[in-house]
Amino acid sequence: MNAVFYLSAGLALLTTALAITRGNPVHALLYFVISLLFMGVIFFALGAPFAAGLEVIVYAGAIMVLFLFVTMMLAMDRLALRRERDWIARPIWIAPICLVLLLAVELARPLLRGSHQAAFHIVTPQAVGIKLFTTDLAAVELASMLLLAGLVAAFHLGRRQ
Amino acid sequence: MTIAWPLPAALALALFLLGLLGLLTRKNLVFVLMSIEIMLNAAGLLFITAGMRWGNPDGQIMLIFVFNLAGAELALGLVLLLRLRNRLATLDGDAANLLRDTP
Numbered sequence: 001m002n003a004v005f006y007l008s009a010g011l012a013l014l015t016t017a018l019a020i021t022r023g024n025p026v027h028a029l030l031y032f033v034i035s036l037l038f039m040g041v042i043f044f045a046l047g048a049p050f051a052a053g054l055e056v057i058v059y060a061g062a063i064m065v066l067f068l069f070v071t072m073m074l075a076m077d078r079l080a081l082r083r084e085r086d087w088i089a090r091p092i093w094i095a096p097i098c099l100v101l102l103l104a105v106e107l108a109r110p111l112l113r114g115s116h117q118a119a120f121h122i123v124t125p126q127a128v129g130i131k132l133f134t135t136d137l138a139a140v141e142l143a144s145m146l147l148l149a150g151l152v153a154a155f156h157l158g159r160r161q
Numbered sequence: 162m163t164i165a166w167p168l169p170a171a172l173a174l175a176l177f178l179l180g181l182l183g184l185l186t187r188k189n190l191v192f193v194l195m196s197i198e199i200m201l202n203a204a205g206l207l208f209i210t211a212g213m214r215w216g217n218p219d220g221q222i223m224l225i226f227v228f229n230l231a232g233a234e235l236a237l238g239l240v241l242l243l244r245l246r247n248r249l250a251t252l253d254g255d256a257a258n259l260l261r262d263t264p
Contacts, residue, residue, distance in 0.1 A: 009172045020183030025191040046213045051221045070239045096185035100178045111167045120163045121216025128218040143229045150233030157240045
């Protein structure tokens with residue numbers, strides 16, 4: 001399981017790095033979908049099989065495919081693609097990389113301290129379902145209201161004027 | 162079979178920082194939305210890591226809510242993207258920096 005974790009972690013990092021540096025949005029989104037599939041494998045290796053299934057079915061299968069279809073509808077022309085490539089090549093990456101490295105040093109410090117004991121628990125889908133629909137029922141209702149609000153707002157904004 | 166918790170936490174940190182880097186550098190709104198998704202996903206990985214460390218189902222429950230939030234946010238973001246495309250014929254986020262029509 002350790003080898004599976006290391007392999008998927010490396011490939012997820014690689015595909016995510018490729019996704020944010022592509023010029024073509026469709027290529028970038030496909031790389032991100034692959035990264036999400038590896039993330040599902042990582043969830044499985046971390047003892048969360050239900051989350052792994054959700055990651056593949058809901059996130060990679062529904063949300064990102066919606067994103068991909070809308071991006072295909074946008075139909076970027078050749079001029080826009082060339083402008084995008086010029087933007088990537090410019091030295092605008094230097095300052096953001098410095099800022100991100102600064103944040104990395106700050107955030108990595110608590111990881112290096114503290115006890116590093118290896119504790120591994122498998123959380124079964126039964127445990128998740130029981131907790132979700134008994135003690136966390138109010139949160140489920142709030143989440144459904146959030147989805148309804150998103151639906152109404154998307155319908156309102158998407159109407160033809 | 163045992164994975165020490167700092168490893169997946171460090172992976173979540175690295176993915177979050179990659180998403181932040183994309184958010185800071187790219188101007189195209191498609192990439193901005195994708196970077197936000199990368200950052201949300203990294204947060205979800207951290208929840209799963211904590212769930213593994215303590216053997217608690219709360220990590221996976223929070224991941225479900227993160228997916229919920231990502232879906233709602235992405236739907237609205239895509240609708241706004243299409244509106245911007247129809248109105249200004251561009252996907253450049255800097256093109257929409259005025260709160261009114263250009264005179």
